[in-house]
Amino acid sequence: MKNTTKCLMSLCAFLPLVACTAEQEPEGLTYYEQIMGAPPLLPAQPEPRWQACAPTVAADNENYATVAETGTGEGWVEQTVHDWTFFPASVEDGKVLVIDYAQKGDELAFRYLANARTHDDLYEPWSSSKVMAYAGAMSLVSANLAQPDTLVGDVKLADLITSVHSYESSGLADGNSNAIAYYFANLAGRDYLTALFHDAWLNIGQPEVKFRGAYGPSAFVPEDNYWRTPSRFVSAQFVARDNDPGALTYRCEDCGLTGNKPMTTLASAEFLKRLATHKRVPETRLPGVSDDAVMMLFYGPGHSENVANAGGMMAGASLMPHRAVAKALQAQYPILAGRSLQDTLDTATGGNWRIFHKLGAGPSETRGTSEVVALAHICLPLHDGTREFTIAAQTSVDDNTEANVGHAGAKLEDLLRRTIQQLLTTRL
Template identity: 45%
Template sequence: MILAKLKKVALKLIWVSSVVVLVACQSQSHQAALKEQQGLFYQQVMLAAPVLPADLTNTAMLDHVVANRVAQSAYKTANEVDYSKTNWQQRVAADWHYFDIPAAQGKLLVIDYQQQGDQLAYRYLANGSQDDLYEPWSSSKIQAFSGAIAKVRATNLELGAHATIGNSNVADLITSINSYAPFGSADGNSNAIASYFINVAGREYLSNLFADSWLKLNDSRIMFKGAYATEIFTPSKTRWQSTDSDTVVSDIAYFTVNSDDPAYLGYRCDGCGLTGNKAMTTLAQAEWLKRLASHTREPLTQQPFLQAEDIDVLFNGTGHTDKTAKVGGMMQGISQMITQSLAQVLAANDSRPAKQVLDELTQGQWRVWQKIGWGPSETRSTTEVVMLAHVYLPFIQGGREFTLAAQNSVPGASEEHLAATGLQMQANFTHAFKQLLKSQ
């Protein structure tokens, strides 16, 4: 009797052990599949070169007009808002809680455009995180570049982004910043090149552009006091020469060491906090890019000294020297997250590649100008991804255009978590575009 009971107990233990082993195997198999999926996403979507529109004949797209469309929501023009005065955030047409994405699942702000007669009008849409501070990582290289070119223009109005610095073409350099690859005369060292532009502009100058000098955000927490690398791009000569004229300036100064800039602050300076020495918000970054994108159409908010051709170089790399590339600049910004989400929303259940969907819907004239940044933060014990982009979708609902800034983070500071962070961001994009593009 006792022996029979013992046999039953033993059999039960064997069954339980088998179930545990099976569950463990299934769990390991699931984890392996998830890891493989994330690895593919990281390589094929996040790190991937961008897909480009079929029609690049009009690469500038700086004078395009968003067609008049009957919108259900209110938009306000720059005249109505008066961006020249502080606290303009309280005067814009805005729904700061428009997107039903919990702030814990990522920060997101979209500035949506509408044409009203001969004026642009805007509405600001967020998920309640527009004033949350974060480290922008490499997405802020756009601010570094436009600030540097404006500083050079202030030195000589005839000299801007259509130029060479020693043996290096400026359009090649900004393209390399975005593509992280050699391009024309640029070597692909994005961090070193971007640090050079910071050191041309100067950190006090860049930080002031967020404040009284231009954006007037009235947020003293925002700063641009750091760099991207200790290694700094060193041009063969400090001489800048225009590629459009004979204008030459032989002594454009820059700091050859980051800490030589009196305004430089260490990453964990006393006033920096956990967000470090380049602290920004989605509102700050999106507003900067929105004003660049609307430069020729919105004289009231133009960046001081910057000219339309400078923005054309930033957005499209016009004047670059790489004969194998049709376009450069932010059009070469890595990642296919935005294009994939757009195609998924605009053509549900269409399994074709995003490029085919977008080309068909927009006659090949869609545009996504973008700059992504990411990294693991030991300071915050998180892994983070930031995206700054401007999107143009002609023929979609009469023409849609918007600027966005987004930030996502997951716990744990490790590059192994980058894919999971990117997947979270793309899920937010897809969800947000559904909300945005359903509105007329």
């Protein structure tokens, strides 16, 4: 069966950045255009910085486990502190997994929380997997080549990664997120990207998880194959694969209905979590990836200021995670009720919140559904205690239409809201 799925690419009119009343809640195509297609909010204090947001718990706290306690080899997942039925959402509500952070002594520690044992259910990640394409490529690139002035041909790397997440032009990057991510996947190669989920890095323990596909009809082609950093007088040649022997067709013999990039909430969240903790947990760093490359992913330092001053994952299109977090905060702290999204987030955190996210969405003819995926790392330095977590979630509705993608998006926002609200009310 031929797959004719279509990724979320065009951005439309934007809503005012205020909290919606129940009567004003958008639905269907309106939600798709005005919420999922909106530019992100930015914190009042948006400067790039390494995260250090995890709350502190006692060294003997058994609710969180360090990497030293779980290990990183085969079987590490079952050694974690986890509850695969922690959230009451049903399978029909969607799939959600949260990696919740805490600081235990000198080490970062984690607990893994999911709903209805969906943590290892396969799904198509859509564009949320573009984070993996970029990270895999950058782990094979020299550490000197992720600078604010790095050029890929004649386009800034910072503009490329910003355009991937914003779907907007940034400098000479034209907003074709699919083509740019396709280029990064070609640089890394599908054998390597797939191996990162297994013995090359994550050891996720689920062989069905793979990265064998691409995005859209064609890849970005730089002016030439050289990456240059003028300020450091460094250049190197990187040739992207035109015909990758590790690539598979969407409905290959072993691919099934979830296509050639099947992932799980656990695999996706763990991938992003290890990038978010790059400085704090050396044992799980992506081999070869530099500090600068990770900072480039999250903030896009050096990007052209075309996207509301946001770069990298900070520029991720959609107000969906911001609305979910703000509504959860309003439920937790009634003093915030009725405030705008921006005021809620800034007031609760002193303007120091962070939401790094990548949306994936589309109507799938193959599965006869409309689907939305969220992958995000969130830091909330609240006045009564910080919370930090990485979250992956997916929802779907029947029938493959753009309007139903909007319905799936609203469903995902509600799942995120309920998940975050429960997380904020649970004791560490």
